[in-house]
Amino acid sequence: MRDSVIVVDGLIKRFGEVEALAGIGFTVERGSILAVLGHNGAGKTSLVDILSTRARPTVGSASVCGLDVVRSARQVRRRIGVTNQYAALDDAVSPRENLRVLARLLGANPQQARRRAAELIGLFGLDTHADLPARLCSGGLRRRVDLAASLVGTPEVLFLDEPSTGLDPVSRSGLWDTIAGLAAAGTTVVLTTQYLEEADRLADQVIVLGLGHIVLAGEPARLKSALGNQVVSLKLENPFETERLMRRITGFGLPANRQGATMIAVAVTGPADIVGLVRLTDAEGLLLCGFTVTEPTLDDVYRAVHQTAVVPS
Amino acid sequence: MTVFSTQTWPECGFGAQVRILAWRSLRAEFADRRLVFFGLLQPVVLLVLFSQVFQVVGALPGLSGYDGYVNFLVPATLITIALTTAMGSSAGLLAELYGGFTSRLRCMPVSLFAALTARTIADGVRLGAQLIVVVAVSYALLGFRPGGGVAGVAAAVALTVFFGWCLDWVFVALTTMVRKVEALQAVAFVVTFPLMFSSSAYMPIAAMPSWMRILSALNPVTYAVNATRALSSGVASGPAVLAAAGTAFAVAVVGGVCARRAIRR
Numbered sequence: 065m066r067d068s069v070i071v072v073d074g075l076i077k078r079f080g081e082v083e084a085l086a087g088i089g090f091t092v093e094r095g096s097i098l099a100v101l102g103h104n105g106a107g108k109t110s111l112v113d114i115l116s117t118r119a120r121p122t123v124g125s126a127s128v129c130g131l132d133v134v135r136s137a138r139q140v141r142r143r144i145g146v147t148n149q150y151a152a153l154d155d156a157v158s159p160r161e162n163l164r165v166l167a168r169l170l171g172a173n174p175q176q177a178r179r180r181a182a183e184l185i186g187l188f189g190l191d192t193h194a195d196l197p198a199r200l201c202s203g204g205l206r207r208r209v210d211l212a213a214s215l216v217g218t219p220e221v222l223f224l225d226e227p228s229t230g231l232d233p234v235s236r237s238g239l240w241d242t243i244a245g246l247a248a249a250g251t252t253v254v255l256t257t258q259y260l261e262e263a264d265r266l267a268d269q270v271i272v273l274g275l276g277h278i279v280l281a282g283e284p285a286r287l288k289s290a291l292g293n294q295v296v297s298l299k300l301e302n303p304f305e306t307e308r309l310m311r312r313i314t315g316f317g318l319p320a321n322r323q324g325a326t327m328i329a330v331a332v333t334g335p336a337d338i339v340g341l342v343r344l345t346d347a348e349g350l351l352l353c354g355f356t357v358t359e360p361t362l363d364d365v366y367r368a369v370h371q372t373a374v375v376p377s
Numbered sequence: 378m379t380v381f382s383t384q385t386w387p388e389c390g391f392g393a394q395v396r397i398l399a400w401r402s403l404r405a406e407f408a409d410r411r412l413v414f415f416g417l418l419q420p421v422v423l424l425v426l427f428s429q430v431f432q433v434v435g436a437l438p439g440l441s442g443y444d445g446y447v448n449f450l451v452p453a454t455l456i457t458i459a460l461t462t463a464m465g466s467s468a469g470l471l472a473e474l475y476g477g478f479t480s481r482l483r484c485m486p487v488s489l490f491a492a493l494t495a496r497t498i499a500d501g502v503r504l505g506a507q508l509i510v511v512v513a514v515s516y517a518l519l520g521f522r523p524g525g526g527v528a529g530v531a532a533a534v535a536l537t538v539f540f541g542w543c544l545d546w547v548f549v550a551l552t553t554m555v556r557k558v559e560a561l562q563a564v565a566f567v568v569t570f571p572l573m574f575s576s577s578a579y580m581p582i583a584a585m586p587s588w589m590r591i592l593s594a595l596n597p598v599t600y601a602v603n604a605t606r607a608l609s610s611g612v613a614s615g616p617a618v619l620a621a622a623g624t625a626f627a628v629a630v631v632g633g634v635c636a637r638r639a640i641r642r
Contacts, residue, residue: 141486152477156405171386
């Protein structure tokens with residue numbers, strides 16, 4: 065039998081007239097990573113706030129580790145760790161002191177708390193900055209301390225709200241390795257992100273939120289099939305030929321999207337498609353003034369799913 | 378990886394939470410030398426200014442019993458310091474409530490009311506340190522020699538710390554309800570100054586207009602000042618001290634209930 069650690073059912077969250085979550089439901093298995101994708105305002109943070117007991121749903125229910133997030137909030141809090149978009153640290157004291165106080169608040173005695181702080185400092189490579197005031201730590205370092213802080217109580221479920229926003233590529237890749245390691249050892253991870261690459265690299269399961277609705281859910285492979293691996297943007301010299309090329313490309317079996325007078329975006333699944341596109345334009349005798357291959361973005365997901373972008377105005 | 382060594386820590390009770398968080402506040406505060414220095418200087422400035430500006434008041438009838446205005450003034454200044462310290466802590470509390478650390482507490486099995494209580498206790502300890510410095514300065518520089526001696530002054534300081542802790546709850550409640558620093562400053566001002574000047578702190582009540590005398594009789598600061606004066610002059614009566622402690626505690630209960638309600642929003 066599958067072991068669902070998070071169960072969300074018919075969840076609605078309203079702030080006055082605004083519906084942040086418009087009735088969503090899903091489950092997350094133990095030890096897996098769920099990526100919640102969406103733009104600002106899509107409902108990601110509202111969802112995480114409800115699951116981490118900081119906000120109450122307007123309608124519907126959610127449970128974490130079999131415990132209702134409203135009725136058993138306190139028990140849920142003993143089992144979760146949360147890392148927000150902004151590092152939740154006490155800046156006046158050192159990372160070590162931050163970790164030690166959190167362990168104390170989670171019931172550790174002074175000795176256990178010191179030991180746990182030292183353990184996490186070693187594990188996250190914080191040794192050189194462990195005893196400086198946290199406000200002197202760089203952004204990337206603060207994120208590491210913050211992640212360590214959310215692991216003090218060995219949570220069963222870890223919530224990460226846009227963990228890699230504002231990180232440089234090296235720190236980001238280090239963070240990804242840490243998250244993957246945590247999941248491999250049995251921690252269930254829910255992370256929100258605006259980056260497809262992040263979801264693709266880490267997640268076992270992806271939910272794409274748009275204006276409070278789930279617009280797409282499934283494994284990352286499903287995202288790709290809806291979308292292609294990459295997007296080729298073709299720019300024509302002559303705007304009167306755009307429509308003709310559009311028809312040829314769709315006739316070739318690739319989803320094409322007209323963007324302005326002379327631009328066409330095509331979702332491709334591999335190099336063969338790219339070569340095919342080049343041959344196609346050549347055979348038509350069309351002059352290109354631009355040909356770029358890019359990784360798909362969240363906008364492309366929305367376009368692929370809805371044709372029109374589901375972006376808050 | 379040791380991250381996953383499951384912890385079997387027991388639950389941390391309310392009292393332990395308060396103790397840990399209060400200790401944390403104090404450590405952070407005393408780690409900042411500027412905070413310590415100006416925190417201790419501020420009440421001394423207040424004391425020196427008041428003792429010089431209001432000196433002439435000592436010549437008024439009704440003050441003859443105190444053997445000099447300074448013996449009338451110092452106990453009142455202790456209470457004023459308690460009030461301004463409580464008022465001053467609200468801006469810091471607001472920053473803390475919206476700062477990172479508190480946002481983490483919100484998704485931990487920790488009571489936010491424990492965090493507020495811890496804050497009032499840390500404020501109380503700081504106030505105690507300030508009061509001791511003020512008493513020492515008034516003894517050394519201003520000729521503060523009240524009739525109650527060391528025991529009387531110590532009792533007055535202890536009562537003032539209790540009063541300050543109680544009044545702190547008013548500002549904690551205001552902070553959790555107002556939640557905006559500019560508005561909070563305005564509200565704190567409107568609360569603090571009438572409390573201070575409609576009391577018996579600086580002028581004998583007999584010298585006030587009659588409508589203010591009514592206000593003064595309703596003001597917990599009046600009872601606190603009367604009691605600290607009586608304690609430091611060595612003429613304290615049980616009822617006066619009880620009246621001071623009782624009115625202050627009533628204020629604390631109201632503040633605490635409001636704060637507890639507001640913090641959950």
